[in-house]
Amino acid sequence: MLTPQAFFEAVQKVNNTTLTYAASPGMSGLIEAIQGYYKKLGVDLEPDDILITSGGSEALLLTYLSILDPYTEVIIPEPYYPNYTTFVHAAGGVIRALHTGPEEGYRYANKKRIESLITKNTRAIMITNPGNPTGVVLDEQEMRMIADIAKKNDLFLVCDEVYREFCYDDKYGVPCMARFRDIDDNLVIIDSVSKRFSACGARVGCVITKNKELQQAILKFCQSRLSVATLDQLGAAALYSVEPAYFKECKEIYRRRRDTVVSCLRKIPGVKVEMPMGAFYVMATLPVDDADKFQHWLLQSFDDNGDTVMFAPGAPFYETPGKGIDEVRIAYVRDEKELERAIEILAAGIARYRKEVMGE
Amino acid sequence: MLTPQAFFEAVQKVNNTTLTYAASPGMSGLIEAIQGYYKKLGVDLEPDDILITSGGSEALLLTYLSILDPYTEVIIPEPYYPNYTTFVHAAGGVIRALHTGPEEGYRYANKKRIESLITKNTRAIMITNPGNPTGVVLDEQEMRMIADIAKKNDLFLVCDEVYREFCYDDKYGVPCMARFRDIDDNLVIIDSVSKRFSACGARVGCVITKNKELQQAILKFCQSRLSVATLDQLGAAALYSVEPAYFKECKEIYRRRRDTVVSCLRKIPGVKVEMPMGAFYVMATLPVDDADKFQHWLLQSFDDNGDTVMFAPGAPFYETPGKGIDEVRIAYVRDEKELERAIEILAAGIARYRKEVMGE
Secondary structure: OOOOOHHHHHOOOOOOOOOOOOOOOOOOOHHHHHHHHHHHHHOOOHHHHEEEEHHHHHHHHHHHHHHHOOOOOEEEEEEEEEEEEEEHHHOEEEEEEEEEEEEEOOOOOOHHHHHHOOOOOOOEEEEEOOOOOOOOOOOHHHHHHHHHHHHOOOOOOEEEOOOOEEEEEEHHHHOHHHHHHHHHHEEEEEEOOOOOOOHHHHHOOOEOOHHHHHHHHHHHHHHHHHOOOOOHHHHHHHHHHHHHHHHHHHHHHHHHHHHHHHHHHHOOOOEEOOOOOEEEEEEEOOOOOOHHHHHHHHHHHEEOOOOOOOEEHHHHHOOOOEEEEEEEEEEOOOOOHHHHHHHHHHHHHHHHHHHHOOOO | OOOOOOOOOOOOOOOOOOOOOOOOOOOHHHHHHHHHHHOOOOOOOOHHHEEEEEEHHHHHHHHHHEEEEOOHHHHHHEOOOOHHHHHHHOOOOEEEEEEOHHHHOOOOOEEEEEEEOOOEEEEEEEEEEHHHHOOOOOHHHHHHHHHHHHHHOOOOEEEOOOOOEEEOHHHOOOHHHHHHHHHHOOOEEEEEEEOOOOOHOOOEEEOOOOOHHHHHHHHHHHHHHOOOOHHHHHHHHHOOOOHHHHHHHHHHHHHHHHHHHHHHHOOOOOOEEOOOEEEEEEEEEEOOOOOHHHHHHHOOOOOOEOOOOOOOHHHOOOOOOOOOOEEEEEEEOHHHHHHHHHHHHHHHHHHHHHHHHHOO
């Protein structure tokens, strides 16, 4: 997907000037644009509730530096985005994994299991909704249940909602935990323009919270690193002016890509895959002994008419050792023809690997 | 100073495309440009020695997250840039201040005093050369002495050299600790385009080290936050193509500003000020009881024909409680006329404050 042209047009207006530091909490035009976007989702935000960051990544790092002390814990359903580990560890924290797996379609909203992980050291529950790498989307009832656990146990609820617009079943709408106003003091939303507007290289995200004390703590870190890049903030603000039709079109494109990938994967003997409901990833269980070993073999010892294929092996998405060995994450971020060809190569690779390496 | 037009021209070439993540260590064109710049300083760098960061700020944060464990120590001469505290504390570290003050012109290169601060928990010595807020520049012999201490005690030497081009005495040349190749394993250079090219809002810096283990540790953090903004990296690479005349012109402008500010300050009764040799700051001791209180009074209760003046009170630049109370940092980043007027207002403010508030 192209980044909407509005981004480049806004950037190109800046000329013959001095690029001074922007305001540490973010440029007011961008903050207003984000307020407007959330208003359409039914969420009223004050300017102070939004702190602009260098991508969702910095939003996560500054959040964890602000809420964690050494050896305090964050509960995260596994499999999860592996960089979360770095951000939690940078703050001295520990991840307590909420186990899920392909056998239950990676659905993690289980009250008993979540509550069983809470200790006196727990500071936060973190969810990614829609999920990376699983594509799991929570329904309204599940969101409410997790919100209640956070509230009852006085925990932060860190919601990474950067894939919010990518939900392929209308029953989910556009998920946003911030609609539950009774958890204002618990909630931290991680957001970004990267996926919403196909603008990963802009590095513009934000952290949203109505918890005043947390706002102050994160703001201190924002002040210490002075500001986020000026041109990218101007471009990002312009992105928020794209028409709603843009999101509709994107969603249709990705829905077709998802359908293509899943239906192709299902034709490969021994491959198990659930239909993901959101984001642009699918976790598949492959009939191989070790997906990482298989990936290396695909790159070094295999080709199909000169082509091979890459995916993300599953194990690094799990905290629990030994899990995800035969799973892979496939990102459907190419066009349908390329995806069809990629899965065709994968099928040929699996067949030959099973014969030549696994000796079957 | 305007940001050189080369920045905007490079950015404006990008159009009608997808802003994908850039490479986590930085874009190759920018890394090559920085290699070329260092080559002219007499320093050979490999591409792996340079990791592009979101300003010098991120370079510092990632360095300290990589080299510090909880309760380990960094020796920093005080007064120092207050945000260093945030970066060291984010990593769980502790700052051991090397005391200096106006009575010795803030010169900190004292072997005995530095060595007396080294404990079994010391991990690094950090210097800012030229200095913010003091304007102190180390001579060759002082640099060598500090390098020797780091080497002998197996400590990292973190050198923030973002003001390198702003040295007003030719005997200092363009200081660069990386010329001492025997401390390759100890040295970490913090660098940025912010001051060099008047491009603070680009948020492009880098961390430079030839220590392979440290490179790997910092690279892991770089990977976790994916990349630095693409457009700003393209703009920054173009900045490195400006002619050497650009630096010469900048230096002359700032030298005149410095001379103006210092000569105006010296005319105010009771003000003490040393001639700073680098950067674009001057520390002045004012004949007031409390510079912070005086600043508030200037903003709230004083005007000179409708104007007032702002500076940075000195105490936050010190780790040691009670120090810097009557000191201020003045940044000479405006044109000479404005600076003359600002110091005129300051003089009037001091006279009236001493009479009305201090009762003299």
